[in-house]
Amino acid sequence: MALDLIKATALILALSLLQGFNARFWGERHAARAIGSGLIFGVMCVVGMMMPITLTPGVIFDGRSAVLSMAALFGGPAVGAIAGAVAAAYRLHLGGGGALVGVGVITVSVLLGLLMRMLVSRGKVAPGFLPFLGLGVVVHVVALLFFLGLPGDTAKRVFETLALPYLLTLAPATALLGMLLLDLDERQRTGKALRDSEARMRAITEAVPDVLMVLDEDGRYLKIRAPDEKLLVADAESLNGKLMTDVLPPEKAAMFQDYVRRTLQSDSAQVLEYTLDTRGGPRVFEARARALDVTFEGRRAVVLLTRDITERVRLEEEQRIAAIAFESQQGMMITDAYSVILRVNKAFTAITGFSAEEAIGQRTSLLASGRHDTAFYRAMWSKLHADGVWEGEIWNRRRNGEVYPERLSISAVRNADGMVTHYVAAFMDITFSKAAEDEIRRLAFYDALTGLPNRRLLSDRLGQAMASTSRNSRHGALMFIDLDDFKNVNDLLGHHNGDLLLQKAGARLRDIVRETDTVARFGGDEFVVLLADLPEHSIDAAQQAERVAEAMLAALNRPYVLDGQTRQTSASIGIAMFSGSTHSIDEMLRRADLSMYESKQRGKNRLHFFDPVMQETVTARLRLEDEIRSGLATRQFCVHYQAQVENGRGIVSAEALARWRHPDKGFIPPAQFIPVAERAGLMSALGQQVMEDALQQLARWAHKPEAAHLSVAINISAAQLYQSEFADSVLEAISRTGAPPGKVVLELTESILLGDVDGAIDVMQRLRARGIRFSIDDFGTGYSSLAYLQSLPINELKIDRSFVRNLPASEGNLAIVRAVVALASALDVKVIAEGVETEGERNALAGNGCQFFQGYLFARPLPADEFEGLLREDLLRAR
Template sequence: MIYGPNKPKSTNRLLIQTVWPFLLIIIVLLGATLFSLKIMTAVRAYVAGESLYSKAQKQAHISLINYLHSKSNEDYEEFLTQINIPLGDMKARIALQQAEPDLKTAYEGFVQGRNHSTDIPNMIFLFRYFSETPLMKEPIEIWTDADQYVIQTLVLGKEIHHKLSSKRLSINEETEFIWKLDSINADITPLEEAFSFSLAKTSHQIDLIISNLLVGITLFLMALGLIFSHRLTVQRSVALKQLQREAEKNLAFLRSASDGIHILDAQGNIQEASDSFCEMLGYSRDQIMGMNVTQWDVFFDPQELLGMLKEYSYQNERLQFETVHQRKDGSLLDIELSLVPVEQDEKRLIFCSSRDISERKQHDQQVERLAYHDQLTGLPNRLLFEDFLNKSLATSKRYHDFGAVLFIDLDKFKNINDVYGHSMGDELLKKVAQRLSSRLRKTDTVSRIAGDEFVALLPSLSTDQNKAAIAAMSIAEELRVALAEPINIDQHNCQITASIGVSVFPKDSENFNEILQEADIAMYRAKQNGRNTLIFFEHEMHDRITERFTLEQELRNALQNDELELYLQSQVDKEGTMIGAECLVRWMHPTKGLIPPDDFIPLAEETGQVVKIGEWVLSKACQTLSQLPFAASAFSLSVNISAQHFQQAGFIDFVKQVLAESGADPRHLILEITESLLIQQPQKVIADMQTLADLGIRFSIDDFGTGYSSLSYLKRMPLNELKIDKSFVNDIPDDANDSALIQTILAMAHHLGYTVVAEGVETQTQHNFLASLGCELYQGYLFHKPQPYQEWLNNIASLKPNKANQKSPD
């Protein structure tokens, strides 16, 4: 536990009295400097703005003269561009001269005048608060006098433009306009020069005023600083004398302290020690002086301890923890150690207090063992289990994950006691406790809460409630099977089974007793169902979870029991000629009938069984290729390969082995992969694809556009085709978004040289729309439904040979 040391109020007060004058000096000087920079920046911005103003007025005059001669609208546009600059400055000044200044309009005016955006706030500030001062009044009045000539120039320019646009400008009028323009320019030029001179004078005067002001403020503040420095020196001298007296008094207190007081430097070397500390470790004062902390502290690694002390010596807080000291005779002491970092003569020290807590520790451990553990098995008891479960429940609610509680009751345990005696029953309970503990994760907890009743806590199984329930059922099944194995006790083979109830947490407003009661109820239902079984408590989830758990177990046996069937859905070209098929898998359940892939493939992916299923489909596909009749000898068969399967070690060797055993031509095999395969290790994936492509195998991206896409990787992959997902085909051509997306995919694929297969084509309208965009191949109920393997072979056997399906792929 960490404690912060209390500082004396007098020290704090002295520190504040000493420091605040210097802080005030810095703040005043900084404020004066920033204010001066703001004023000087604004003045220089006005000087720069005046330069832009004058240049723009002159350029507007020149552009208007050129316009009279050239009659070109470009010259007139240039005139408008240039005259807008002085007009903007005028607009800003008028906005600021109002009774209530219009700051937004003023900002827009200065922007129109091409003043730098970072300077405009300072320009507005200077005008608002200093426009009536003698320094600014003269330039503003000259600026105001020039307004009439800018407006006259604008009016004259528009009149000239009107004349020229209507083609009614005579030579005399042109001469008159030039004369007027020259007159305006002659009148405004002296004002511009006066404005420039006045601003320069103002800038010089402001620079001089500010410089003198800063020098004065600096001198004044330096004088204050000297006064306060003298005061600080006097106070420091007094404080040092007080500290010296305190040090002498503290040393006397330290050496006579009853606790094991000692002082270390930042390297762990002892600087001073109390008589009690010397006696605690069995050393004399002469022996202990100069020893290093690593010579008596055996709890921490020496290097770790020295590093910790060095880092802690520069902190400003009290630290308390438990450690172990070794006495001179080698015996060990449990110690409660308190540390406080201090500084003395600019040297970092650590004030330490060691208290022997060996007896207290032994007593605490014995009490805790009796209070929180089962005396027979050594497992946590109900009280400690409740604490673990409450903490796990709070953690699950905080991090939105799910855990489970298993209530385990030994079936007919009373018979063991009756037949072999209670001593045998106790030994059996110990063995059961060991067997349960060995089958659980390190984060799990198993507890004995009564006679032959055990409970297991399984925290953080999953963030998905269904997956957590399935995981809990799987672990419960493992425990049930493990307990059913014979247990040898004193040359007797005891056979015991268990009924297990499972409850998942958290649920709304649920506590320890409710969770345990749910698992208990589920356990009794397991007893009622014949014992040696497990029951999931949740009413609303029980059927679904049980069905899913059962489905998982049945899926594991589906391959061995030859329950999987190969289906094929033909693919056609734009003339409707069959060119190949996609291999699909169906599960013919012995009692539930045909189960579609959407109901078991996701489960297979979650449990890793998708690899075995993928190997089975690939083997069947290659066998089918080798059995194709002559009329379909050029057909290609597509096989879906999951990311798990592709990334499986030895996948390439397996493909080579299947091709060799079946005799199938690899040029007629297409492996369909998804974009998600590229999320991890894209370089390795591309290399493996290239290895298979070198054998003649072709690749297709399945469900293109629904997952991870990277054109940079697509270009590097040895691809042959893209498959448009049926979700994009369903609503075309009515859905504009899907239509545009398909059009984009086709354009990109053709540009990269890929063939495109549209999946899920079910209407003639869809087919016509896809054909109009140049789609080459189609798959869907409009042409062929998926057929069992043998039925599909029988159908293609009746096909007549044609040029299309006798040509081998390149």
């Protein structure tokens, strides 16, 4: 019997193994685990009842009471109920007289186990061997008491034969089972705690965005965990077990090994900031390391957390840059959303005069100048709220009350919800730039000498006036004004007096017109007046423009006092009327200019309205300019020679004269093309071509006995004389053609010497040193100064044909001839009279000392071959 009890006890102890397996199998699935535990406990009871101690039929003993009490104690009501139900069902299935007693023992065992569980949970009883032994004694004593209810002497037999072994065996078995289950329970709780702790640590580790590494004292990678393997120099798997010296640059490996040594020698965490070329590119890291208390294969180790701080470093750098930028030359101001100043920089103080202490806490209206109305600020804030930025020019006030212009830029700062939290304002004092801007505008749109609008501004205003007349059907007038003989003022009184006259003339014009009209200077002595808003009827508009122009003529004709001298000058005015935008601005200017020239040609000091015929004349002149250019390119110009005769000797020289042999129009007189060539700037090219031909002809004549004595006079224009390379070009042409320089006479008009006289003398002296002679043409028609005339290296003077005409009847002309001859004699130069057409003129000239003549009386200008024939006839007559 005792052996049977021991077998039942062993079966009870085996229960703990199954319970442990059940707990591990179901894990955290509590409901399944409870059911499984209940079934295990119940099945163990069934197994025990299948190997019972039978005292009498129907009465069995086994270890179910120990099993069920522990099932209720450790499993709770659900486990106890399931186990009890399984055991009770099987006991009833077995039947017999002790079936009810057996069910009662089952019920009491479960209840006593639950009672013990309650006491333990409330802290009344601490789980342990003695409490479990006590529970076993109570459970089995109660079970024995239930056996008293058995019929007959069964109860007596139970107490006599089984009671003591029952208690001595199953009570300790209950305690032992409790200890085993307690140990199992504690191990399960410990395992769960470890698993929970490990899960928490794993979650924490995975949540940390840092790279975790365990390194031994040799710098070997023992463990690596990286949320992003782009932060490593290689993938984590390939790094494990390798030394840093194998994967890092030498200087980086040495740095880390030193860092590991310092960490192992310190009791506190060590910090290191470094840069590293990772798989994701260069990054900046901050590492924190601490020594581990455990060793790995006998080597000490450290755990290292390294965080990617690249973005933080970049932001810090941007903050430093922003801080430096904030303290820039621009005034900076930060306000809250209500325009209260929060921060200012030094430039703010320098510009406004307000210190940081005075400005911070004040509203931006502190700087208001009072020059802007409410509408200005309303528009500014409207744009700022709509676009988040506003930029423009504004007037603000300094601390000392001075109002100044500034360039202001305001930006709104918004939070994640799109609400404005701050405003950042940057501004610059543009006082000097505004002044410079005004000066640039003045230089760009106004004449520097007179302060009047220039061509650019006038063109703009003319365009506006034309557009305005197009809308309101009114008229406007454009007047082109040129001061007559203004060049004489510059030449005789100096350019400073010329400038003064222009200033006074501009002021007089400005005083005559209305404020809405424009007086402009185009340069030189040219002024342009724009009259706007004239009457609708063209006749009335023209009459009003004429009255204004006549007033201008009268004002400009009044004497001017210049350096104490009184000088009077007139003007010529051309008027072009307009209404609408039918013609372009340039066309209107051309019309007024043409009208002015027509006025000049009609005698000056008068006005003239634009005539379409005049336009056609100018168009023809422009066509003629193009034809002259073409003629120069195709060598259409030739040279004719007019004889110059010495009294009593015959032909002694010739003047080379340009002639145009037009392919379609035949010979075109010089009077038609010379003025056009001068105006178009073509005289230099034409003169060069004439000189080349004349020098070549002179070289040929030098080899002919009948013409070897001839000199050739070649006309020189101002455009040629004042060219820097003129002297060189003449000498080079003489050398190339072989013309004798002593036979070359360069003929200059008196007027072209009114320019740079000293420069002209230098050129003439250089050429005269090579034998070239000079002649002054049209002498007496200009404004020759005897002071410089005597210094000119001239060889002859030519009396202008205007003084030859009507000789000897004109006493005035005779007086001039005598004076010129006397002057030439004093200067030791010869005199040639040109334009001699009658014997009377010749005799009068000869009688007054002039021995050289040129004119139709002797010969017209002839081609070279005809001139040679004339020369041969002259020689025959002389014989």
